[in-house]
Amino acid sequence: MFPMLLGVSLIAFLLLSLSPGDPLAAQRGNPQVPDELIRRIEAQYGFDRPVPEQYVRWLSRVVRGDLGYSFKFKRPVADVIGERLGATLLLALFSTLLTWLLAVPLGVWAALRRGQWPDKSISVLSFVGMSLPSFFLALLFLYAATVAGPLPLIGRIPIGGLVSPGFDRLDLVGRVLDIARHLLLPGVVLTIGGLAGLQRISRGSTLETLSQPYILAARARGLSESRILWRHAFRNAANPLITLLGFEFSALLSGAAFTEIITSWPGMGLLALEAVRSKDQFLVMATVLMGSLLLMVGNLLSDLLHAWNDPRVKVS
Amino acid sequence: MTQPLLSVRDLSIRFGSTEVVDRLSFSIARGETLGLVGESGCGKSVSSLSLLGLLPRQAEVTGSIRLDGQELTSLGQDAWRRVRGRRIAMVFQDPMTALNPLLSVGRHLEEVLGVHQGIRGEAARSEAIGWLDRVGIPDPSRRMASHPHELSGGMRQRVLIAMALAGKPDLLVADEPTTALDVTIQAQILDLLANLRRELSMSMLFITHDLGVVEQVADRLAVLYAGRLAEDGPVEQVLAQPRHPYTEGLLGSVPGFRPRSGRLRSIPGQVPSATAWPQGCRFHPRCERAQGICRTDTPVPTPAPTIACHFPVEEAT
Structure with missing residues (x-):
């Protein structure tokens, strides 16, 4: 059961990172949000890291019960x-x-x-x-x-x-x-x-x-x-x-x-x-x-x- | 002469334009075992199913089947149900598929006891255990909880026999009950059937293609060929002195029955198909004795001992 979940999540994660777009697109287009803040968010969620590392970080958080944050709903994924x-x-x-x-x-x-x-x-x-x-x-x-x-x-x-x-x-x-x-x-x-x-x-x-x-x-x-x-x-x-x-x-x-x-x-x-x-990454992964x-x-x-x-x- | 238990007269069974059984007549006395012998496709199983009214709806049955004087062919579904299991019971060829895989042995037996004897609950359970014991199943009370897949073929056939007999039928129809079993088990099941038949003073219709088996269990032997009766007589007489050329050929092809020729012979040709029966006597294309009349006229069966042949084998003097 768990190997299967792992495989599914890996494939989904890869596909998602290969697709164009960006979870922070809305924030980037908003002139009210300073670039500094966006870079901080990127660093916080690891979007500036290579994809394999992002996957491992995501996985380790999921294993600990943290599904991440939804940028679209601006709430934790688990709540949504x-x-x-x-x-x-x-x-x-x-x-x-x-x-x-x-x-x-x-x-x-x-x-x-x-x-x-x-x-x-x-x-x-x-x-x-x-x-x-x-x-x-x-x-x-x-x-x-x-x-x-x-x-x-x-x-x-x-x-x-x-x-x-x-x-x-x-x-x-x-x-x-x-x-x-x-x-x-x-x-x-x-x-x-x-x-x-x-x-x-x-x-x-x-x-x-x-x-x-x-x-x-x-x-x-x-x-x-x-x-x-x-x-x-x-x-x-x-x-x-x-x-x-x-x-x-x-x-x-x-x-x-x-x-x-x-x-x-x-x-x-x-x-x-x-x-x-x-492209609300953590939310997509959670639904998958x-x-x-x-x-x-x-x-x-x-x-x-x-x-x-x-x-x-x-x-x- | 007393009335026979079962009397079948001119029984014909058709499926559409295909005539599978043609004017079959035989009877079984109380306490008698009739062996019904024939090759596959000669109409044995279809005839036996007709005795319980179990043929599919599209089958057209004519003629008469009388049980204890009561005509069965005109019965409705409810009346048939009161015949099945209670007056005529049946044991099938393949015990592997004749039990419901989801029900335990105990459930199977208790159900029959409930339906036919009105015995339920604890009484049904002890009665069922008694039947399992009677058909030679070791440790019967533990076996009650077993499911069919946990039993061997021989054990399943014993369970099926117990169920067939639990309704205390007058007639047991056994359709090749040992064919699907190992040879060593076959003999045990034959003994069991013969003993129980005697104990319960039932009659039995034993259907088989195995002449050796018939010799062991039957009092009388009826030989079927291509949907028609070829010969019917006491088993020793027919086996020692077959009158119909088909019976003779059949015996000549089995080791141990015809010591006089010494060699096994086969009957030339093949059983014709039910969709294309030969004209006249259906055995004539394979018969050494056939003459012109055999090709045109169907031989009329003689009164007992019955032979349906224009030129029967002469009785040795």
């Missing part, structure tokens, strides 16, 4: 990340949960009705869903939410951000509801994006499992179809899905960037874009590290789930 990580986790958890709750039953249902109308209509919708790029879908939904006006129960669907103005004046329930309303649009966009693929995989995996000899053997023992499906087929069919869960979840953490940017969801994706555009770390955590989680579901997998 901490603020954004929650929003991204919230979005990822919400849409992963929604995707799974919808896609897996739909896949199983389609498998059981293979070739009949439920399977066919779900297939068509799935292919449409897979073909629509998330940014387009996000724009479509933004437009729809703007045109639709207030809806019953939910009211007007917010078209951006995490909270409404005046959030601080709300009580706890009000705050939760406010965030939930903001979550709706990016969450649904991401769910639709992931739904189609997962439904196909869940359908395929269920079909494959149902054609296994132990399913025929279970039928031969006189077990009911529902028992066969839920007790014998489902857990086996879930195995490939669990593998996918790790990837899906971590891919959402980093890959939701398009949706985050279009719906101005203040998450890691949007933050990474802002950081790269201003965080992305890889979350990927690994996602995979670790799916491995643990695997071991829990399948006695052939042992945690060592």
Whole structure:
């Protein structure tokens, strides 16, 4: 795990130092900031040193828990990340949960009705869903939410951000509801994006499992179809899905960037874009590290789930 | 004559335009073991699956399957389920794939006991341990927690046999239950099946391509060729004195059965494919005795002992 993080950070650091630009560009262009000060900042953060030395200095600080300073936000990187990580986790958890709750039953249902109308209509919708790029879908939904006006129960669907103005004046329930309303649009966009693929995989995996000899053997023992499906087929069919869960979840953490940017969801994706555009070195490195770390955590989680579901997998 | 336990009459099975089994008739008396022998692709497994209503939906089954006088072919799914495992049980060829890899041995057995006998909880557990002991699994209470991947092929087949018998069926269908096992294990499993069949006074349909195995376990022998019955009679009689040229050829190709020729002979040619059966007698392209009528007319099986041949091998006097 750590060698991988090291490799990722090294490559990211190199690429970043090879790219044009300068984290202090804004300060340099500001006539109010004296050259002397800029040189002092450069010396303080080691920007005047050769790249390998800069990397080692950065690494030694990170190991001690210091992620550095964001020149764009003029705050410590850890604070900025901490603020954004929650929003991204919230979005990822919400849409992963929604995707799974919808896609897996739909896949199983389609498998059981293979070739009949439920399977066919779900297939068509799935292919449409897979073909629509998330940014387009996000724009479509933004437009729809703007045109639709207030809806019953939910009211007007917010078209951006995490909270409404005046959030601080709300009580706890009000705050939760406010965030939930903001979550709706990016969450649904991401769910639709992931739904189609997962439904196909869940359908395929269920079909494959149902054609296994132990399913025929279970039928031969006189077990009911529902028992066969839920007790014998489902857990086996879930195995490939669990593998996918790790990837899906971590891919959402980093890959939701398009949706985050279009719906101005203040998450890691949007933050990474802002950081790269201003060449905010320490912030870029932190988002990269965080992305890889979350990927690994996602995979670790799916491995643990695997071991829990399948006695052939042992945690060592 | 008392009514046979299982009576199959004119059973035909088609998949689309492909006819896999053609007008197959046989019966099994109570307590009897019928060996069903044939080469791969002759319709053995398909016939056995049809006895449990387990053929895929697109299979078209005609004819009659009667169990204790009850017609099975017209049963709905729920009624079939009450037959499976409780009146007719099945042991499959490959024990490696016939157990759910995620469920322990104990769960497998307790489930069958719960479904068929309504035994649950602690009672099911002790009953399951009893069955494991009965099929010769050492240290059965510890084995309850084992998962299929922790067991050898022979052990898995024993577990599958225990599950098949736990529903106290009248008829056990064993589809090549020893083919996937080591030779030394094969003999043990055959003994186990024969002993348990006697103890539980079940009938058994034993499907195999191995004549040596049939001689060991069966009372009667039915030989299948290309989806049709070739010959059916008491096992000693058929093995000592085959009447159908195919049976004769089959015996001539196995060491130990035909001492008189001394040499092993093979049957020339190959089993025809189900998509292109020959006209007339399906064995005629490979038969030394074939004449004109064999190419045009399907031989009608004689009443017991059954032979479906225009020119059967003469009985030695």
